[in-house]
Amino acid sequence: MGEQNGAPAASAAGESGEDAYIRAEVEELEASPDYDVALESLGQWELAWRRFRKHRMAIVGSALFLTMVIAGVVGPFIMPFDLYKIPYPDIIDSFGRGPMLTHPFGETARLQWDVLMLVVNGTRLSLLIGVLASLIATIIGTIVGGISGYFGGWLDTILMRIVDSLLTLPLLFIVLVFTKFLGSGNWLSVTIIFGLFGWLGIARLVRAVLLSLREEDYVDAARAAGVGNLRIIFRHLMPNALSPIIVATTLSVAGVIIGEAFVSFLGFGVGPETPTLGNILSGSQDTIINGNWWWAFFPGAAIVVIVLGINFMGDGLRDALDPRAKI
Amino acid sequence: MTQPASSAQPQASPDAGRPLLEIEHLKTYYPIRAGIVRRTVGHVKAVDDVSFQIRKGEVFGLVGESGCGKTTLGRTLLRLEKPTGGEVKMDGRNILAFKGNDLKALRRRIQVIFQDPVGSLNPRMPVSDIIGEGLMAQATPENGWSERKTRDRRTGDFLEVVGLRRDYARRYPHEFSGGQRQRIGIARALALDPEFVFADEPVSALDVSIQSQILNLMSDLREQFNLTYLFVAHNLSVVQYISDRVGVMYLGKLVEVADVADLYAHPRHPYTVALLSAVPDPDPRVRKKRLVLHGDVPSPAKPPTGCRFHTRCWLREQLGNPERCSTEDPAARDMGGGHQVACHFAEQVSRSVAAETIQGVIAPRAQEPNPVVAEA
Numbered sequence: 001m002g003e004q005n006g007a008p009a010a011s012a013a014g015e016s017g018e019d020a021y022i023r024a025e026v027e028e029l030e031a032s033p034d035y036d037v038a039l040e041s042l043g044q045w046e047l048a049w050r051r052f053r054k055h056r057m058a059i060v061g062s063a064l065f066l067t068m069v070i071a072g073v074v075g076p077f078i079m080p081f082d083l084y085k086i087p088y089p090d091i092i093d094s095f096g097r098g099p100m101l102t103h104p105f106g107e108t109a110r111l112q113w114d115v116l117m118l119v120v121n122g123t124r125l126s127l128l129i130g131v132l133a134s135l136i137a138t139i140i141g142t143i144v145g146g147i148s149g150y151f152g153g154w155l156d157t158i159l160m161r162i163v164d165s166l167l168t169l170p171l172l173f174i175v176l177v178f179t180k181f182l183g184s185g186n187w188l189s190v191t192i193i194f195g196l197f198g199w200l201g202i203a204r205l206v207r208a209v210l211l212s213l214r215e216e217d218y219v220d221a222a223r224a225a226g227v228g229n230l231r232i233i234f235r236h237l238m239p240n241a242l243s244p245i246i247v248a249t250t251l252s253v254a255g256v257i258i259g260e261a262f263v264s265f266l267g268f269g270v271g272p273e274t275p276t277l278g279n280i281l282s283g284s285q286d287t288i289i290n291g292n293w294w295w296a297f298f299p300g301a302a303i304v305v306i307v308l309g310i311n312f313m314g315d316g317l318r319d320a321l322d323p324r325a326k327i
Numbered sequence: 328m329t330q331p332a333s334s335a336q337p338q339a340s341p342d343a344g345r346p347l348l349e350i351e352h353l354k355t356y357y358p359i360r361a362g363i364v365r366r367t368v369g370h371v372k373a374v375d376d377v378s379f380q381i382r383k384g385e386v387f388g389l390v391g392e393s394g395c396g397k398t399t400l401g402r403t404l405l406r407l408e409k410p411t412g413g414e415v416k417m418d419g420r421n422i423l424a425f426k427g428n429d430l431k432a433l434r435r436r437i438q439v440i441f442q443d444p445v446g447s448l449n450p451r452m453p454v455s456d457i458i459g460e461g462l463m464a465q466a467t468p469e470n471g472w473s474e475r476k477t478r479d480r481r482t483g484d485f486l487e488v489v490g491l492r493r494d495y496a497r498r499y500p501h502e503f504s505g506g507q508r509q510r511i512g513i514a515r516a517l518a519l520d521p522e523f524v525f526a527d528e529p530v531s532a533l534d535v536s537i538q539s540q541i542l543n544l545m546s547d548l549r550e551q552f553n554l555t556y557l558f559v560a561h562n563l564s565v566v567q568y569i570s571d572r573v574g575v576m577y578l579g580k581l582v583e584v585a586d587v588a589d590l591y592a593h594p595r596h597p598y599t600v601a602l603l604s605a606v607p608d609p610d611p612r613v614r615k616k617r618l619v620l621h622g623d624v625p626s627p628a629k630p631p632t633g634c635r636f637h638t639r640c641w642l643r644e645q646l647g648n649p650e651r652c653s654t655e656d657p658a659a660r661d662m663g664g665g666h667q668v669a670c671h672f673a674e675q676v677s678r679s680v681a682a683e684t685i686q687g688v689i690a691p692r693a694q695e696p697n698p699v700v701a702e703a
Contacts, residue, residue, distance in 0.1 A: 157365070217447035218457075221512075224405050225461030225519060226434035235460070239451045 058316020064309030075120025136195025141202025149210025185271025388570030
């Protein structure tokens with residue numbers, strides 16, 4: 001069989017016939033390129049992890065993102081300053097003071113909060129909002145897109161026209177209005193609002209993926225073998241739709257963080273009593289002119305690092321989760 | 328192995344030669360929808376009133392241009408497409424009306440091999456699941472396929488049947504070559520112990536050197552498992568090599584059905600003659616006249632009146648464009664020996680110069696022991 005793998009048997013000179021034969025046989029087996037793979041064929045997630053590890057930008061991105069997650073989760077507990085206690089600075093300076101040993105990111109103007117303390121707290125909340133809102137958006141988007149793509153017909157038409165008309169609205173302004181009047185500065189309601197308006201893209205994506213997957217020969221093969229609808233959805237369609245969904249969710253976290261920062265910066269989002277990266281920036285805007293750059297720079301940099309990290313990670317995931325990609 | 332092309336005689340099996348599938352007036356139309364309310368404004372007649380029989384144990388080859396309805400016909404038999412009309416009888420029952428448990432049981436008996444060895448295997452499943460899934464769906468108390476162990480054993484057995492190693496079951500599709508993937512597809516179909524296999528251009532996506540391996544494998548398996556094939560291809564040499572009987576389709580209609588040797592030696596339909604004249608000959612010294620059809624295949628949404636082929640028919644031209652061709656749809660006529668033709672002037676074909684040229688080239692090759700499998 002010409003297409004099967006197998007290195008030619010190594011010649012073993014100076015041995016009796018049978019020994020040489022057995023040795024050649026063993027050598028051939030061990031020399032064949034798939035000897036190890038045959039013994040333990042790797043699962044798809046393991047293969048994806050291998051590809052991800054080889055993706056340099058993805059590793060850099062994940063490192064950045066992870067650093068920020070750790071800063072956000074652990075930071076608030078190990079900071080010597082408390083968000084809920086008005087600071088008593090040793091030197092009163094209403095313009096705030098620049099980075100120094102005791103306050104590496106400097107102090108804000110007016111009340112002289114420690115900027116590092118604000119940034120770790122803001123990072124925590126921004127990440128939480130980003131992840132939660134993206135999960136809500138993904139769940140809604142997957143359900144709507146899944147129904148639309150799998151069942152098709154008039155249901156698909158109605159759902160997609162709804163999505164189309166929602167997409168024509170200037171979404172950011174709608175979110176501004178909603179967060180102002182329904183959000184009332186509460187971070188959880190802001191999260192839910194972002195989740196409820198962020199599913200449109202994911203719904204379209206899932207629908208498109210399912211529409212093409214539905215036509216795949218392997219789905220027909222399963223149908224032709226009498227495999228039921230539910231099993232086709234969960235064993236054939238969903239696993240193959242999963243990687244674009246994961247990638248879209250990851251990237252949407254970055255989108256929500258930026259969106260929330262934007263809304264909060266304008267003063268419509270989360271209230272100042274719970275700092276997010278956006279509303280820290282919002283507070284800083286009128287003192288930048290006085291030379292208090294650190295109040296704006298560090299939270300701004302935190303946003304850049306998080307978003308960059310997530311985007312690199314997303315690109316790496318996209319490549320890693322493609323089963324056709326080479327290791 | 329035996330030479331399938333010359334084995335038109337019934338096989339050893341007692342019920343060989345009896346019809347396994349009786350296809351009667353089968354129609355599969357696709358609606359064309361337009362406007363906001365998706366109103367149906369017409370139909371694409373992919374398969375339009377096709378009747379023929381597939382005998383037990385035979386390989387029925389189906390040829391025709393792209394888009395003539397070969398694949399749709401097969402998919403309708405598989406119950407993957409909704410038929411618009413007609414009947415398909417298996418053991419005297421119309422399988423197009425099957426539902427629920429009947430349909431599920433039918434699915435085990437009728438299996439499919441796809442054209443694309445990449446798209447037909449789920450990239451996220453190991454081979455054991457790809458083959459085992461059908462077994463699980465078809466599990467009964469008698470076959471014990473609900474047990475993972477039984478399924479795995481059967482999967483391994485059938486991997487060996489198609490010439491692969493047992494332990495390949497643990498691998499994923501991307502770890503295989505095109506030929507190996509096609510073997511997996513064959514193993515998946517055969518593991519269910521089917522009687523009838525629809526092979527939808529099973530070799531056209533493969534490398535030429537692999538094509539013959541897969542064809543020979545399919546021939547061997549037919550004998551080993553008493554299979555009946557409906558073999559769709561647009562490579563005429565491949566069809567000649569593997570088939571016992573051949574049907575020629577044009578624009579949703581079956582225009583000619585005959586034993587393979589008869590069809591290739593004495594084509595009776597002008598379209599078949601034109602098709603055969605396009606088969607390349609490996610001998611460069613052979614000069615043959617090619618019958619080039621003019622124009623494109625008409626749209627199956629608006630097929631021509633009368634005989635569907637009349638707009639491009641060379642015979643009609645030679646006969647001075649008789650009116651009958653464009654007004655009357657020719658019914659299939661038996662020309663003797665089960666050779667069926669749907670042409671008003673089939674008798675004229677054998678007398679025409681064009682047909683003689685074809686017969687001179689094609690006829691001797693039908694008897695050759697090993698016809699070269701080449702891309703048409």
